[in-house]
Amino acid sequence: MQGQADTQHLTAEEQRVWYTARELDEQMEKADYLYESAALQSYIQGVMQKLYPEYAGTLNVRVVDSPSLNAFALPNGSIYINTGLLARLDNEAQMATVLAHEGVHFTHKHSLQQRRNIKSSTAFSTTFGMVTGIPMIGDLMGASSIYGFSKDLEREADAEGFQRLQAAGYDVTQAPVTFEFLMAEVEALDIDEPYFFSTHPGLQERIDNFRELVKQHGTVGGYRGVEAYQAHIDSLRERLLADYLELGQYQSVLLILTEKDAFTRYPPTAWYYLGEAYRLRDEEGDADLAVKAYQTAVARVPAFAPPYRALGLHAMKTGQSAQAVSWFNRYLELAPEAPDRAYIEMYRSQMSPQEINR
Amino acid sequence: MNRLLCSAVILILALIAGCATTWTRIDDANRSYHGEHYSVMLPPGWMRLESSGNLLLSKDGVDLQRIIIEYHPHDKAFEKLKKTSSASMLPSELAELTLAELEASQKDSLPSLKVISNSPVDIAGHTGFLLHLSFKTDDGLRIEMLMQGFADADGYYLLTYRAPTLYYFERDRGVFESVCASFHG
Amino acid sequence: MNRYRGFAALLLAMALLSGCATPTAKMHYTLKEHPDSRPLRQVVLLPVDVDVKEMSAGGVEEEVPEWSRKAEENIRSALLVAGGSGGGCCVTRVVDSSSLTPEERESLEEHLALFNTVAANAMWVDLPGNSAWHFKSEHFDYTLGDGLSFLKTRYGVDAGLIILGEDVVTTGGRKAMAILAAAGGIYVPLGHSMLVGGLVDFETGDLLWLNHTVSTGNADLRDPSSCLDLSRKLMEDYPGMRALADDASSTGD
Numbered sequence: 001m002q003g004q005a006d007t008q009h010l011t012a013e014e015q016r017v018w019y020t021a022r023e024l025d026e027q028m029e030k031a032d033y034l035y036e037s038a039a040l041q042s043y044i045q046g047v048m049q050k051l052y053p054e055y056a057g058t059l060n061v062r063v064v065d066s067p068s069l070n071a072f073a074l075p076n077g078s079i080y081i082n083t084g085l086l087a088r089l090d091n092e093a094q095m096a097t098v099l100a101h102e103g104v105h106f107t108h109k110h111s112l113q114q115r116r117n118i119k120s121s122t123a124f125s126t127t128f129g130m131v132t133g134i135p136m137i138g139d140l141m142g143a144s145s146i147y148g149f150s151k152d153l154e155r156e157a158d159a160e161g162f163q164r165l166q167a168a169g170y171d172v173t174q175a176p177v178t179f180e181f182l183m184a185e186v187e188a189l190d191i192d193e194p195y196f197f198s199t200h201p202g203l204q205e206r207i208d209n210f211r212e213l214v215k216q217h218g219t220v221g222g223y224r225g226v227e228a229y230q231a232h233i234d235s236l237r238e239r240l241l242a243d244y245l246e247l248g249q250y251q252s253v254l255l256i257l258t259e260k261d262a263f264t265r266y267p268p269t270a271w272y273y274l275g276e277a278y279r280l281r282d283e284e285g286d287a288d289l290a291v292k293a294y295q296t297a298v299a300r301v302p303a304f305a306p307p308y309r310a311l312g313l314h315a316m317k318t319g320q321s322a323q324a325v326s327w328f329n330r331y332l333e334l335a336p337e338a339p340d341r342a343y344i345e346m347y348r349s350q351m352s353p354q355e356i357n358r
Numbered sequence: 359m360n361r362l363l364c365s366a367v368i369l370i371l372a373l374i375a376g377c378a379t380t381w382t383r384i385d386d387a388n389r390s391y392h393g394e395h396y397s398v399m400l401p402p403g404w405m406r407l408e409s410s411g412n413l414l415l416s417k418d419g420v421d422l423q424r425i426i427i428e429y430h431p432h433d434k435a436f437e438k439l440k441k442t443s444s445a446s447m448l449p450s451e452l453a454e455l456t457l458a459e460l461e462a463s464q465k466d467s468l469p470s471l472k473v474i475s476n477s478p479v480d481i482a483g484h485t486g487f488l489l490h491l492s493f494k495t496d497d498g499l500r501i502e503m504l505m506q507g508f509a510d511a512d513g514y515y516l517l518t519y520r521a522p523t524l525y526y527f528e529r530d531r532g533v534f535e536s537v538c539a540s541f542h543g
Numbered sequence: 544m545n546r547y548r549g550f551a552a553l554l555l556a557m558a559l560l561s562g563c564a565t566p567t568a569k570m571h572y573t574l575k576e577h578p579d580s581r582p583l584r585q586v587v588l589l590p591v592d593v594d595v596k597e598m599s600a601g602g603v604e605e606e607v608p609e610w611s612r613k614a615e616e617n618i619r620s621a622l623l624v625a626g627g628s629g630g631g632c633c634v635t636r637v638v639d640s641s642s643l644t645p646e647e648r649e650s651l652e653e654h655l656a657l658f659n660t661v662a663a664n665a666m667w668v669d670l671p672g673n674s675a676w677h678f679k680s681e682h683f684d685y686t687l688g689d690g691l692s693f694l695k696t697r698y699g700v701d702a703g704l705i706i707l708g709e710d711v712v713t714t715g716g717r718k719a720m721a722i723l724a725a726a727g728g729i730y731v732p733l734g735h736s737m738l739v740g741g742l743v744d745f746e747t748g749d750l751l752w753l754n755h756t757v758s759t760g761n762a763d764l765r766d767p768s769s770c771l772d773l774s775r776k777l778m779e780d781y782p783g784m785r786a787l788a789d790d791a792s793s794t795g796d
Contacts, residue, residue, distance in 0.1 A: 032470035248458030419664025525688025
């Protein structure tokens, strides 16, 4: 993070927004919002350095531990990107598209421009909320550089970011693709546009803009970085599935894992999460689909414990006590420290003693 | 879970102060509560606020400690998730949905939320769940929660205790446990 | 960092609802019943946390860090004026966070966050309409727990004084708008200055004294003499306190 000495060259106005940004940085750390992984941090920072070599040490990327699709830049050069967004992207060129865009907000001082616009506005609201000042950390979704940016500034960020992407040697055809499949998710889930886009031009408009930029300026080839990205993001993908289920967002899991070639991107343990998503959706036929998915997980990753538990619970609920106990036993053998051990032991004990003693 | 911070709850309570809903002090004469869906013994010396059959209890102020006792009909058990409960649900399933409903109720997901433990518990003659959670507020104050719940033929019941980890959580935990022990659906 | 923001709106509401006449200071019930029961020979001032913000014509508030630092400096000077001869409780030293270990600093930060919460709840009970809770003011027994006892050892003091504050300074444009709006019968909120003070017994964590003061429009924490006046108002009924010096120039500014 920039130290106090780094702000000496800033104007008084710039120092104010920098100070507010630093406060948010500190709050993010204090509230345990960050995803700590030195390897991932180093990889993403390396990409940022490729895009903005002259800003090394100034543009600092930090990963937020959140499944939502969001990224934002602060006027002190801190760039935040969520694990959820990282997990949903396909390759390094797509991540670079997002980082390049966010970097422009800093290099072009969009915060200051926006701040001046807001402060000179005569429209005002005088609710109690105004007394409390800037958005709190719980309002991160509105914290695209604290005040949010106008659509013109966002378009500028897309266009300038595209230049950076090209200059760094990335495959610029990935820029529109970054948003195309996210758009598919938004439409399929019938949700409001993800927060990353809520202050941005509409998704379709961005896709159209990027396609136009590719047509006008794009060159053939360029680096995509599929394998490098996969190697660093693999664990985040499984984590994203678990996070979605923990939030009850099984539709997102179903959407992701029923995409074409999903299992080339997600590890084989994802079959278990697919099963859980069917179980939670609980529509007609979902129970059978869930069991099939769990069984696939067991076949592909025999040492992965959770699907055994899931199969045991299904067997128990359908009156197959012997099978249930067998699955539960295997689950507890593989995961003796399982956090839900007490539940499983209780369920097991509620079934016939003969089965338990086998 | 930032919306469970004192600022939000205190402001909400500030706004309703003086409205029809009133706090009353619990003493030996009124500590036995018999509502439409449940009965429970309340801790003397605490304060209680009742709304639509749900109870909010506190001793020093709702951000220092609070116990919330809720009843939900099955079809309104998990409104954010648009899921229902049933008497046949496993306690682990109820715990799973309770946690998801809690997270879905927050404006942002809560990265600092940790599940310290999740285990079955006997409550009101039923097997329910006990979740022990922790998270941090945005100014670094650690908060812990206990959530006990179960479902019967009537509906879904949830008892929650929340307090800062510093001093308050352990101090008043026993009160929550006594309330839970006295609970009947 | 603005720990204060959590209940700034609450205090402003209380100030507007209850007016300035209502006494606001609270004293721990043991001190009220037995004023000499807590020997408070020495008190240390914990890191002062004040945010001074500028409110634009459009009502947007933004902290101005150099103003905040100035206000904190003014408050320290105002409180340390009281130090010296005379016995009773004197604020003679300031906790230097940089001298604490990282664990101690983290503990102090978390306890200050807890104070924020305790103070907000302790004040909330006084809201009109919360009459059922008023016994908590009469029998004031709030605490932060004994987690700050390391400061008693480190500084050789009995208690710590916590000061939080917020000052919202309106721009000329905002004031002009308010005048115009008033002519049309519309109320436009202008700035305010608030201070909250608490005295914590390091041994027990008991909150021995809690007070707050709100000024809507006239005070300015950036100005040493205005800050001295507001600090003096805050420190009314402060246990064992001697009156702050009258001469603002004695603050050294």
